[in-house]
Amino acid sequence: MKNIALVAHDNRKPDLIDWVKWNWEELISHRLYCTGTTGKLVEEALKNKQGKGHKFEIIKLKSGPLGGDQQLGALIAEGKIDMFIFLWDPMTPQPHDVDVKALLRISALYNIPTACNRATADFMISSHLLNKDYKPILKDYSEYLERDI
Secondary structure, X not given: OOEEEEEEOHHHHHHHHHHHHHOHHHHOOOXXXXXXXXXXXXXXXXXXXXXXXXXXXXXXXXXXXXXHHHHHHHXXXXXXXOEXXXXXXXXXXXXXXXXXXXXXXXXXXXXXXXXXXXXXXXXXXXXXXXXXXXXXOOOOOHHHHOOOO
């Protein structure tokens, strides 16, 4: 079971929900982490699938601008997120752009597979590694941690 984070800016939420509906059979065996409104929409989109003997585990964090981005960043830093699907809107300024940048930075720092567009999300969800044990190789930051200050 993978821990998959799903996040989308307002203008990209319909794309993410469409992607979730299209890929629900792959997602059913994994735990989903979502920020705020995205989590509510994902839950609603998958509600009719749960009645067919399927049960999704969806952990809803706070809305991104209200701290959800930081919650997700902490989960990544703690090694609790395996994949990150973040459909962000490159055309609309966000009031929490610095939080978004920090979240993308932390996913790169911890080498978490991250999709920022639907095509990359499609490749990730169809990867043969999805249902295998996979640990990303982390850069050794001991030199940074042990530097003289």
